[in-house]
Amino acid sequence: MPQWTSVVSAAQLSRLLNSQQHRPAGSGSRRPPAYRALADGVRVLVLEGRVPVAARLPAERELAAALSVSRTTVAAAYEALRTEGFLESRRGAGSWTAVPAGNPLPARGLEPLPPEALGSMIDLGTAALQAPEPWLTRAVRGALEELPPYAHTHGDYPAGLPALRSMIAERYTARGVPTMPEQIMVTTGAMGAIDAICHLFGGRGERIAVESPSYANILQLMREAGARLVPVAMGEGLSGWDLDRWRQVLREAAPRIAYVVADFHNPTGALADEDQRRRLVEAARAAGTVLVVDETMSELSLDPDLRMPRRMCGFDPAGSTVITVGSASKAFWAGLRIGWVRAAPDVIRSLVAARAYADLGTPVLEQLAVNWLFATGGWEEAVRRRREQARENRNALVAAVRRELPDWEFEVPRGGLTLWVRTGGLSGSRLAEAGERVGVRIPSGPRFGVDGAFEGYIRLPFTVGGAVADEAAARLAAAARLVRTGASGNGAQIRSFVA
16 A cells, blocks of 8 residues: 555546546447446556556545436445445445555566576567677777876875766766766765665655656665655657646645656656646645656657657756756667756765765776767767667557557657557456566556556567567567467456456
């Protein structure tokens, strides 16, 4: 159970239920009874994360009035949800959404397999591409040439190499956000940055607001740090962020931190527009919440005509509300574990001081390699090629999935590395199990939720293209056939997790 209970009003629930009307009705020809349709609608909202688990639902009389149905219909729907494990009630206290015991099923496929273990397996578990060459080799050679002066020191730079801090600050300034080197700390990847921020601001038991869905590895990192996660449902499609929900959560839950991925969100690919960014910063400032913005996908715009919105930190240049996290891992190569934090100088000093009890600093040679890329223009050349590769892979994967699995639904993002797919009523966890049997690894939707939502989704990264993308889609179709026939294991029911 989450540690904070949200309240869904009758008007909100009515609006969410009405938004489902465009979806196809199921395979049967008969229309279900009104109570059954209502129960199914609420169940889908919970499983898709659009209504959080443990959210308090409106009273029967209030919801009946909002939906223009009888109270008996609502009472019967609530009873059906209780029977199925999607609702818990206590007399005199109300009813809360839930997920059935044992749901979600174990989700697989996010941890990368070592290359020697792959064999004939197509690994779609990790959103990471191969290193861009020859730029990686050139960067390492350039770093080796710059290494001798640093080799005569102790090698510990808790804030990062001064040259790289200055270079990162200059890059922010060039993009319209004046930044001093004192506002930068270099970290061991974005994960290292967010871990340090969580330990400084979060602390065990602190509330952290997160998008729902969100990046699975970060959610797990926060859980292990003892955070109390507060999910905020994403809006429909690639428009992204529901600011009314965000304001409500920031006001009522008062989280110490909010974590967002505004640039080609992982896993949905959504891109927040400038108005959403400005309003979210204003809401966080008003609530006294530290807004941690993950920009690791920001340079992976795949449509040449796309004009990127202003950076989130541009609405808080001093860094008093917004802490920005960047990384070389997605835009360049996951094996180059260099990340950074941009924040107010006093926040950077606190993060640096706390580092004595963590990893002391980031490897010097890798910092020199990234600095070489920035200084020589190699970064721009490599990232341009990276965009081309990801665009080709995206187009190939989209075409293959549409051909092999025409009932699966998704919107094509304009950047990033991931496709968020609704699986036509099939369990994403069962698809992950069946996929490994037919030679394709995928992460299922619940990995990206807080409390068992998104069972009807999977994430597909743009890491393969051409004939491999065609084969991956064919194997996914084979996995879907196994799931539809109940042959994916354990004899459990695997259909109709979502309408």
